Amino acid sequence: VIAAALVAALADLCVAPPAPAVAPDRDDAAAYIAVGDEARDAGDARTAAIAYRKALALDPNNPRALAAWRDACTRVDTSATDRSALADAIARYDTGDIDGARAQLVPLAAGSGVAADGAHFYLALAALADHDRGGALAELALARRDPAYEPAARALARVARRDGTIAALVLVAPEYDTNPALLPDTPPPGATSGSPRPDFDLLVAGRVTVRPRPWLYLRDVFAWRAQAVENALTFLSNTAQLGVELRRARWRLAAAYDFGYDALDGDPYLFAHRGAIEARREAAGSALVASASLRRRDYRQSAQAGFTGWVATVDAGAIIHATPRFDIDARAVFAREETADPTFSDVAIGADVAARARIGARTRIVARALGWYARYDAAEPDGTERRDGHGEASADVEIDLADHLLATCGGAAIGNTSTVPDFVYAKYVARCGLAAVWGGP
């Protein structure tokens, strides 16, 4: 809009000579010409053109004013253009067109104009989108010369130092769990689960991501939960993932395959394969998102054999960037579970809402609420048709303690109601811990 206004103003100034003034005045025209000459010599073509034009209105036949006006109109005010171009590039970045924004930012950053520092800052953001740690840090070093960008550049440099061709995270967190018998990634077993026995545990989790290319990644995620008392529930899970993340203008497309292996008290518990795709369309202040996945679960212990089978999920929704520090991700969810035991096969429909807030430069809060209604294929042995209402809520706070260290505290509540009393349960988990994060090279 700004650029269009500038072009229009330039057109008014330069398209045709002005209409002659009612009262010609050569002395006044000379005064304007002198101002025009001074502005021209100072490189201020726009002011020169206006001054010469005013001179022409008062002295229409002045050949020197006419020639000087035409000459001035061939020159452009680049500082206004630079500011406008930066604003345009930022708007483009905000709508998700990172590559388009980058193409506009590179020449601005290469110059020494008023927009150079801002261009470096946004080039750092673009580099981070590609997990280009070195590129981001180099751009931030240039951007932070300007104190206006210094606080934001410092916070972003911390993010950059945690990313790169290889990125790793290790979390150590003591937990309190009111119902550790409800294992991760496992449907409630019903009558066999018994009454809950709360326990403390130590959670050690980690993640290593390797990116041979900006769009290709290999990731391994592991978690080890050692119970304080209920040793038979000590749980180990490891998931290896291969994924691609593609970007074209405002579109994002991601696809991943992962293989998971879980062990319970040292014995094989679950092998799982999963394929997933996600599409996302960015826009100013929001994004539309949809994803689908198909998962095969093979439980290795006889008690869970009835759960073996397929899980298909589809979700769609929107991510709203309500403010620069607050995002909401809301999706409708549909799931189909098809298990060896038809009493555990179901169709579920629900909603998943997550909110992410950044408080200051060091604190982040993520809260999530998830709920669904499930209808099961087969009746229970007593003829009861199972219908479940499920809800989960969680909140986590992360505080950056240093470039490579953060503290985290969180809690989760899970509740399930059912037409079958065996499947009515609740579980609460609270944890606090420290995480070490590193990225490079």
Added chain:
Amino acid sequence: VKRALAVVGLCAVAFADDGGATARHLAAGVKAFQDGRFDDALVEFRVVQRASDAPADLAFYLGPTLVKLGRDREAIAVFVASTAPRDALTDFYLGEAYYHERMYRKARATFAALRATGLGPVLDDAAARYVARVDEAFQRAPEPATVDHYIAQARAAPDPILSAELYDEARLVDDLATVHPRRGELRAALAAAWIVTGRASHAIALLDADPARTPDGTWQLARAYAAVHDTARARPLLASLVAARGRHASDAAALLATLP
């Protein structure tokens, strides 16, 4: 701000009634400013600036126009060079020009001084916001690279007044830093810039009581005393530089020879 500009307009119209060409251009400039035609206003004020009967307070008109056009560097030069008595509204525009040009410490000092002397509620709120924004940006001690940035800008500035302002910004930023690797060099350069732009008294105030003054600083202090014709203080400084046989010895001797 609107009320103040209305007053400007009334003054200018009254001036235009005098009938001279300068008054006519001044009135045309104020009218263009009020209409938001800042390019036209600038041309009219430039015509006034060139006239022999240009008003002493032309910066009051020309400076805000340049700020409105985003030509903050020129506005700063106009405001700083003006010999007219200081005015709250022009100082407010000066503060904004400093802020736009990222001379945040200069902007903060300007807005804080304005608040201390009293502003209307609207301008006071705006000034308070500027002060708060600068304080937010400087929560942590600045790094030497920030000082280097302003020094580089000062060296590259084509206008000596602007160069002095950028050196002064570098000095204010340096005062907040925890390490001062370029302090002596910076102060000498700032003093030189002030002397060149007719503000030798500023240079004297900066360097006279500086316990860590470098030979460069002593040379600039001697120049400043000479510029204000205080030969009694200039002579011993110049003599000490000649005796020290440093890189300013020959210049000091030459200047010493010119003193009455």
